[in-house]
Amino acid sequence: MDDYRMENVRPTVSICCITYNHAPYIRSALDGFLMQKTDFTYEILIHDDASTDGTADIIREYTARYPDIIKPILREENQYSKGISNISIFNFPRARGEYIAMCEGDDYWTDPHKLQKQVDYLRANPDCSLCFHSSRIISVDGSRAEGMMRPYRESRKVEPEAIVDKSTGYPTASLVFPARIVKTLPDYYLHCPVGDIPMQLMMACAGYAYYMDEPMCVYRVGVASSWTSLMKQGDYENKQKRYYEQMKEMYETFDRSTFGRFHNEAMSAAKRIYFLTQVNTKHYDQVRKKEYRRYYRELSLRTRFFIRFEIMAPGLYRLLQRMVRGSN
Structure with missing residues (x-):
């Protein structure tokens, strides 16, 4: 990391990460953030929802090494169990960056130029309210590839109507967007059982999206603490x-x-x-x-x-x- 990423410098990007029992995976996520090569500053906002598997200890370890970059919230009481399904509401208000980049603690970034590419596009195209890309999918232990999460077959603009009515999901770990979009959260976001879909609806209201057909992150399937796994119980x-x-x-x-x-x-x-x-x-x-x-x-x-x-x-x-x- 470059020396100029100091506390008194307002970051360009706030990386928002939520974790819960991600001890086997959180190092990959944090390393993916910290390897980014950029001409701007960024901060890492992590919210750990009272993990019981040592995730918080790993976050403390990284925070001690990068105190000017990593800003954790380490809960002692689980907020999800209290009925708060969209845990990102604890990260969004404290984001100081002009843009927000999303990645949950069990996923990770693989391209050190990912943030630079996406911010460059957003800076050059102020009418764009979301920049995202494809993702590789791997099994929970990384033992086998599960294919690709590739919403479109080529890099392209996505009109607002297509964001609302899309046939496939967008990888959460690929999303970068102007922070102003989530400074005020509507009821349809706050009361939704998932966070990514209503968040993308907010982006559709603010402009078009741009998709980069490059797999610059990994989406991990089969994590026991994930929403999908909990749904199946x-x-x-x-x-x-x-x-x-x-x-x-x-x-x-x-x-x-x-x-x-x-x-x-x-x-x-x-x-x-x-x-x-x-x-x-x-x-x-x-x-x-x-x-x-x-x-x-x-x-x-x-x-x-x-x-x-x-x-x-x-x-x-x-x-x-x-x-x-x-x-x-």
Whole structure:
């Protein structure tokens, strides 16, 4: 790190990171932040939600080494268990940078020029409210590659309507945007069970997005403390139903707050989430309905193959599933 990154210098970028029980992964995240080669200053804002696995000790270790850069909040009480689902609300207000870069503690950056590339674009294009890129996906232990999270096939502008009604998610660890967008948080963000989607809706209201078709980060799947893993515990069917209801309410609140500017896109996005919950819970009678054909075509060829396989040969499908589980 360069010597000029001192406390009294206002950073250009605030890196916002939330962690919970990420001890096996947090070093990779922090090293990815600290390796950035930039012509500007940045700060690292970390919120640890009362981890019980030593994550906080690792953060303390790095903070002692880089006290002018790393600014932690180390909770003694878990905020998520108190009903606060969007933990980033504790980082956003203290961000001093002109831009915010996102990365959760179980993901990490792989390109030392990532921040410079994205900030250069945002500086040159003040109408752009979000810059993001593709991501590699790896299993929780890094033992195998799981493919790519690649929303588009080439670098391109993404119009606001397409941000609202997108067929695939954007890697959270790829997001860089003007900090002003999250200085005031609307109700549809505060009451949503996830943070990335309503945050991107806020960006759609502020301008267009730019996608860089470069895999400059890694998204790690299968982390036990992740929202996806927690969702699969317990009554998955009812959790999926509740998730759809909450997301539908979020999109309706967004629609009202924007006076119908994105009405068609918001309603389509809510409908897509319903469709995906039906895929997740194997309600294939709903999945194959004509009204969801558009969303069905958005699924990967692999997913569509296994849906058809399970519908046509359910007994054989279950047998093969048991054999695969038994071999793991």
